Amino acid sequence: MNIPDLLREAAARLSGGSDTARLDAELLMAHALGIGRADMLMRQRDLDPPDGFAALVERRAGGEPLAYITGSRDFWTITLAVTPAVLIPRPDSETLIEAAVDHFAGTAGPSRILDLGVGSGALLLAALDQWPVATGIGVDMSDAALGVARANAVALGMADRADMRTGDWAAGIEERFDLILANPPYIVADAVLARDVIDHEPHGALFAGADGLDNYRRIAPALPRLLTPGGMAAIEIGYDQSESVGALLAAQGLSVAMRRDLGGHVRCLIARLAADPA
Template identity: 70%
Template sequence: MTIPDALRAAAARLVASSDTPRLDAELLMAHALGLSRADMLLRQRDLTVPQDFLALLDRRLAGEPIAHITGTRDFWTISLAVTPDVLIPRPDSETLIEAAVDHFTGRSPSTILDLGTGSGALLLAALDQWPQARGVGIDASPAALAVAQENAGSLGMDDRATFRPGNWAVGVDGPFDLLLINPPYIALDEPLSGDVLRDPAKALFAGVDGLDDYRRIVPALPRLIAPGGMAAIEIGYRQADRVSALILAEGLHVRVKRDLAGHDRCLIVTGD
């Protein structure tokens, strides 16, 4: 079987279990070949299907996320190592970086704080965007911090990114020009499906209404946002009004930014 034939057959098998069957097949084939997806597609008619491709496909058919199979995930302009210890970075979260780019047009934040850093995705994407900036990532999980530290090293950002354990903003001294915050926001009884089922539960659930962690984080924002700075906070698409009310109660300004699907995804918070 040729690689084009194998990709078509794999995509057909994945239709029932994946929203992106063709992409999944291509990523698995590229991983099996040890190539980038772009290189694999350019050379596919000259290559042979590797022996372990079907084993990788079976893992995906069993529900294992692509990021766990390949061990990597692209996010913004960087590629990150990903393990089951961290939330898989998703395109929706790039909305936070987009909001920051819009806010800092023509200038760069000097200091960045990433609360709930996980794999380090948001902080490291921001540091790649602004090479003069430095940042701190906080997470309660030692395993997640190890992944984030590995990613910083792989990207050559060890000297600009510091990771440390913590309980959100407790004990964190500010202010910072940019805060990036992606807390758990799923209600305990909310049904889930797909790859999110493989994410760490502590990175997903936040009490009966999904707002527990916002209630812990928001009171710290007035002291953490520097003059002229901002916080970009990820929210569930039905949470804008309730989380905004918490923020307004602290005397801050807030507006909503939608993701590419048109869903409310990011709250932009300023003190100005």
């Protein structure tokens, strides 16, 4: 079979479990060939079918996330390596970077950035790519996740600007930051999730107690001492958590604003010191 035939067959195989079956097939084919998707599509009738493509399709048909199969995920302006040690970066999380870009518009941008729960490094490294003179700290409890984040920092040429540290949220961090980013686990413990998520992504990066608020209760009290005047914290939340997390932030004397994702859900809460001008 040639590549167009293999793509049609693969898309049909994946259609029962993926809403993007054709795209999945194309990305898997490009990965198997070791080239970009656009290049593959342009040259598909001239290329020899690659070994191993069928095995990749079967992994995807079995529910394994595409990003874990290909080992990479695009986020904001960067491409990240991802492994099952880290949560796969979602487009919704780019809402936090968008909020920060708007906040610092017309300024030199943040100088110091803190990412609480750095995972793959997505938020911190995207911010460092956005503001090339900034430096930052990424904190995570998982040494495996930190290994992925450090490797991504090296691959993106940011190893000297991104200090990845083992830590328990903000414990032991004393300096102040212009921008704080946080995408903590926020899913309630008994939530029913899609098979590709629950079977493959790290549960420690997903679940946060009976009401999903355990980590916000840890993070919120630290923000007033960590933020510089004029700085901001961008915090990702679940679609129905704006009131509950907003109340936790307001109880610390912070002013709170909301930011919606492309789906129209409140995805990011923006926290600032109450003394800062609106």
